Amino acid sequence: MKPLVPLFVILAVIGLAYGGGQLADTRYLLGIVLPYAAIATFLLGFSYRVIRWAHSALPFHIPTTCGQQKTLPWIRSSWIENPHNKRGVLTRMALEILLFRSLFRNSRAQIEEGPRLLYTENKWLWLGALAFHWSLLVILLRHLRLFVEPVPRFVIGMDTIDGFLQIGAPQLLITDVVVVAALLYLLKRRFTDRRLRYISLYTDYFALFLLLGIVITGILMRYFFKVDLEGVKQLALGLVTFSPTLPAAVGPLFFVHLTLVSLLFAYFPYSKLMHMGGIFLSPTRNLANDSRRQRHVNPWNYPVKVHTYQEWEEEFHDKIKNSGLPLEKE
Ligand code: HEM
Incomplete structure (x- = not known):
């Protein structure tokens, strides 16, 4: 049931846009007004969310780590898993953003006969996600030829590599095949995995159907x-x-x-797709684990009035002495 609602929404949008694409007035609306409105919504929403994240409280140093911390020089530290300086943080971020490194460690917990808890490797999600995101990037860069004149040389070069199979005319582009396959896989796992189906939301299906809609109409064209x-x-x-x-x-x-592209842009800042911006602002990822070597002062700390032991002893000096308790200062 959950996938049906988003599917119908996308199909309805497709139907309306197809009808609208045939009338002069609605063509103006869909071709000019809607893209501008969508881009404005995207830019405002994206900036708003990034600014809000940038302002949110960060009183503690909270990088996630899973390797040996930097300590004594003769103990080898895990500088990527447990980065202690900017170089480590940047390397870890780059590997995460470009290669989805943490997803590579995705494992699957199963209860086997016995009962016995078994962890198994599961690289499919990593591969599917990587294939989808990289193909999408290439496809978006390819679209530059529609927006820039003269067409940048790297776009032409990219197309040559992408179409190297030399099948058909226009040449079949590998990224078109890969992006559809990856999206179908990402959708399939939500249908077939019981646990995943249970936690999937309308919005999870909506994003996938929307992207499939965009990609399929592009391929049809x-x-x-x-x-x-x-x-x-x-x-x-x-x-x-x-x-x-x-x-x-x-x-x-x-x-x-x-x-559909306009809908994607307008929807983007209010959806889980904002992980694109969020990854850069994630304190569990973008901080170095150096809190033992460097003092990090909570920016909210205000001067606190303290009562030291010495002051306390001075205040109660006579009472302490009369009761026979030891004093630091006689
Ligand atoms: C999120 C944004 C977009 C995505 C994911 C997307 C996706 C695609 C895909 C997968 C194709 C198939 C051919 C190819 O891979 O080049 C395609 C083709 C096409 N797209 Fe897009 N597109 C997007 C935005 C746009 C925009 C903004 C426009 C125009 C203003 C556009 C116009 C076209 C056209 C005209 C084609 C046919 C190209 C041809 O015949 O070679 N697309 N699109």
């Missing part, structure tokens, strides 16, 4: 139902240079693609 790419480029360049014009010939499928 590239390989099956050609759209007027000149017209799309004219629209895209118009949007980024703030002088939008609506070309007449672009087909309705393009408006479905663009509407």
Whole structure:
């Protein structure tokens, strides 16, 4: 039941956008007004969340660690798992962001006969997530050819590598195949794994269906139902240079693609997709574990009025002496 609601929402958006892509007034709305509104929502929402995170309290040093801490020079420390300086933090962050290192350690707990708790390797999620994110990045960079004139050389180079299988015309791009396969895998595991299905929310399915919708309409446009790419480029360049014009010939499928992309952008800052920005601001990741070597003062600390032992002894000096208790200062 949970996947059905988001699926119907996406299908309804697709239907509306397809219909809207055929009428002059709604084409203006979908082709110009909606993308601007979505980008504005994205930028405002993204900045708002990042600024709020940056302002949130961080009274303690709380990096997550899982290796030998830096101590004596002759004890080998684990400088990536337990970074003690900026170099370690940067390396750990880079490996996390580029290679999803912590996901690589994903293991699976099962109860076997006995009963016996068994931990097994599970690298599929790591592979699926990595394949999806990297393909998405390549696809987004490829779209620069629609927004930049002349097309940057690296985009052309990337396309040559991506299409090296030289299958069909236009050439089949590996990232298109990989992104669909990865998204289907990510969806499949939510359907087939009982525990995962139980904790999955509407929004988990929504994000996956939305991305699948975008990718599938893009693929349909590239390989099956050609759209007027000149017209799309004219629209895209118009949007980024703030002088939008609506070309007449672009087909309705393009408006479905663009509407779904706009929905993704508008939805992004209010969803779990914000992990893209959050990873950089995560104190469990971006701090060095050096709290034994360096004193970190809580920024909220205000001067506290203390009553030292010496002062206390002085105050009760006579009473302590009369009761026969020892004094530090006679
Ligand atoms: C999150 C953003 C987007 C994603 C994930 C996405 C995804 C895709 C994918 C997977 C394809 C298939 C071909 C390829 O891989 O190049 C595609 C094609 C296409 N996309 Fe997008 N897209 C996005 C944004 C946009 C935007 C903003 C526009 C236009 C303003 C656009 C216009 C097109 C067009 C015209 C094609 C067909 C290209 C061709 O015929 O070679 N896309 N898109």
